[in-house]
Amino acid sequence: GVMDFKDLVQDTSGGASGEAQLEASLLKIQSGWEVCKFMVLKHRDQHGLYILGALDEIFTLLEDNQVTLQTMLGSRYIAGIQTRVEEWERKLSILSETLDEWLTCQRNWMYLENIFGAEDIQKQLPAESQKFLVVDRSWKTIMHRTFDEPLVITATLTPLESGSSLLDTFLINNKILESIQKSLEDYLETKRMAFPRFYFLSNDELLEIMSQTRDPHAVQPHMGKCFDAIKRIKFGEGRAANEILGFIDPSGEIVMLSTPVKAEGAVEAWLLAFEKGMRGSLYDKILSFLS
Numbered sequence: 001g002v003m004d005f006k007d008l009v010q011d012t013s014g015g016a017s018g019e020a021q022l023e024a025s026l027l028k029i030q031s032g033w034e035v036c037k038f039m040v041l042k043h044r045d046q047h048g049l050y051i052l053g054a055l056d057e058i059f060t061l062l063e064d065n066q067v068t069l070q071t072m073l074g075s076r077y078i079a080g081i082q083t084r085v086e087e088w089e090r091k092l093s094i095l096s097e098t099l100d101e102w103l104t105c106q107r108n109w110m111y112l113e114n115i116f117g118a119e120d121i122q123k124q125l126p127a128e129s130q131k132f133l134v135v136d137r138s139w140k141t142i143m144h145r146t147f148d149e150p151l152v153i154t155a156t157l158t159p160l161e162s163g164s165s166l167l168d169t170f171l172i173n174n175k176i177l178e179s180i181q182k183s184l185e186d187y188l189e190t191k192r193m194a195f196p197r198f199y200f201l202s203n204d205e206l207l208e209i210m211s212q213t214r215d216p217h218a219v220q221p222h223m224g225k226c227f228d229a230i231k232r233i234k235f236g237e238g239r240a241a242n243e244i245l246g247f248i249d250p251s252g253e254i255v256m257l258s259t260p261v262k263a264e265g266a267v268e269a270w271l272l273a274f275e276k277g278m279r280g281s282l283y284d285k286i287l288s289f290l291s
Helices: 002-035 056-073 078-116 119-124 126-148 152-157 166-194 196-200 203-210 216-226 267-290
Strands: 040-042 050-052 232-235 243-248 254-262
Touching: 002 056, 002 078, 002 152, 040 126, 050 078, 050 126, 056 078, 078 119, 078 126, 078 152, 078 166, 119 126, 119 203, 126 166, 152 166, 166 196, 166 203, 166 267, 196 216, 196 267, 203 216, 216 232, 216 267, 243 267, 254 267
Parallel strands: none
Antiparallel strands: 040 050, 232 243, 243 254
């Protein structure tokens, strides 16, 4: 007598088929993330120092799966697996936010790691150096863990030993790195205000000079930007290696200073002294020529 219940059988069969399709889609999503791994690379070929490699495939999979889950939640056959689908939607939402913060942290850490690796910068910005050291340790711990366990879902959603989630940790680290960058920009601004010709240099170029304050010759590659007609400074030799004797223009002409200038102490201070000496020397030479 099954035909007496034809409509009921059809509705039940259609519902079961629809639910089975949704469950198959969910299982496909789960199986995809069970094998999805991060590409972990050595940073600057240093042993034990890692960064994330390309994430294009992970982001593509993530976006596709999020769209699929949203579609599934709109289906009338979702009731039987709704809890599981919502759980995966929540997981992928956290994963997406974590990856965004992770990449932000990686970008800022790589930039600042190169800067605070210089001893001169550490001495000039001790408070910021200590802040960066905290983030640096956290970053290395996270990346070591990721290298040992590169499965994306496991690496991202498993709490750290401290009990904090990876997302919360990156949010805190990124705030610290942001404050360090702000302090760094304020520091560079004070240098530019002391020696305005530093405004002709980019932050990276100025930092290159500031990270080598004990080597006056570090300014040489940037002299052409600071002074339009000066290619290099002429330093002394031997014991007088830190003494500025003159300056050289792009054509190779050398102008000697009337009084040599010591390239010692803060870079902006002795560059100001050099600029004053340059003007004085040109003035003296013009007077000499006119007379």
